Amino acid sequence: MPSITVVRNFVSAADEDALLANIAAAPAERWTGGRPGRRTANWGGRPGEPFVRESLPPWISALVDAIVRSGLWPVDTIGGPPNHCLVNEYEAGAGLTPHTDGVMYAPHVCTLSLGSDVLLDLHAPSAADDAEENARPLASLLLRRRSLNVYAGPAYSGLFHGIAQREQDVLDERVINLEAEDAPGEIIPRGRRWSVVFVHKLQR
Ligand SMILES: O=C(O)CCC(=O)C(=O)O
Numbered sequence: 001m002p003s004i005t006v007v008r009n010f011v012s013a014a015d016e017d018a019l020l021a022n023i024a025a026a027p028a029e030r031w032t033g034g035r036p037g038r039r040t041a042n043w044g045g046r047p048g049e050p051f052v053r054e055s056l057p058p059w060i061s062a063l064v065d066a067i068v069r070s071g072l073w074p075v076d077t078i079g080g081p082p083n084h085c086l087v088n089e090y091e092a093g094a095g096l097t098p099h100t101d102g103v104m105y106a107p108h109v110c111t112l113s114l115g116s117d118v119l120l121d122l123h124a125p126s127a128a129d130d131a132e133e134n135a136r137p138l139a140s141l142l143l144r145r146r147s148l149n150v151y152a153g154p155a156y157s158g159l160f161h162g163i164a165q166r167e168q169d170v171l172d173e174r175v176i177n178l179e180a181e182d183a184p185g186e187i188i189p190r191g192r193r194w195s196v197v198f199v200h201k202l203q204r
């Protein structure tokens with residue numbers, strides 16, 4: 001499997017609506033504020049804390065099953081199915097500092113995008129020093145709403161990923177996963193976006 005894959009339309013528009021209703025129904029205490037314009041909810045334990053065996057709610061388990069069934073999550077190599085899920089909510093235009101997801105997770109992550117398209121930027125590891133959201137990326141991935149993004153192995157540990165702070169994205173020559181439906185040069189306005197991130201937290 002290549003180390004970066006984006007599968008368009010992993011869920012239907014009706015599924016997207018249902019998932020967003022589930023996210024909206026999450027109790028307020030699930031959410032932790034990050035930077036302005038972004039907040040995060042966790043299921044299965046919080047990143048950075050010792051492994052907590054918290055069972056996942058049915059709407060997340062159904063997605064876990066779909067990801068495993070799709071073959072995009074090699075359970076045997078990874079040591080199990082996704083056991084931890086975080087949901088990021090971004091106001092339109094909000095960014096995310098370039099980072100790697102760290103050593104507490106197996107190096108295999110699936111991210112479902114909901115609500116809006118966005119460009120996810122890939123940066124050289126040295127970008128960490130300035131941690132500049134709008135630094136010039138090596139390449140960008142177009143994450144259409146309802147797509148599932150998989151990054152694994154070398155892409156997981158060798159590259160930083162982040163999101164620039166801007167109101168719209170442009171499909172320029174840095175975008176490496178354009179498909180027939182995408183017009184080079186197309187301007188994509190950002191709306192409110194949610195990313196549902198599936199990881200396997202290692203038991204330590
Ligand atoms: O919103 C995204 O697609 C990326 C989220 C992310 O990188 C993270 O939560 O670690």
Ligand SMILES: [Fe+2]
Binds near residue numbers: 101161
């Ligand atoms: Fe990340």
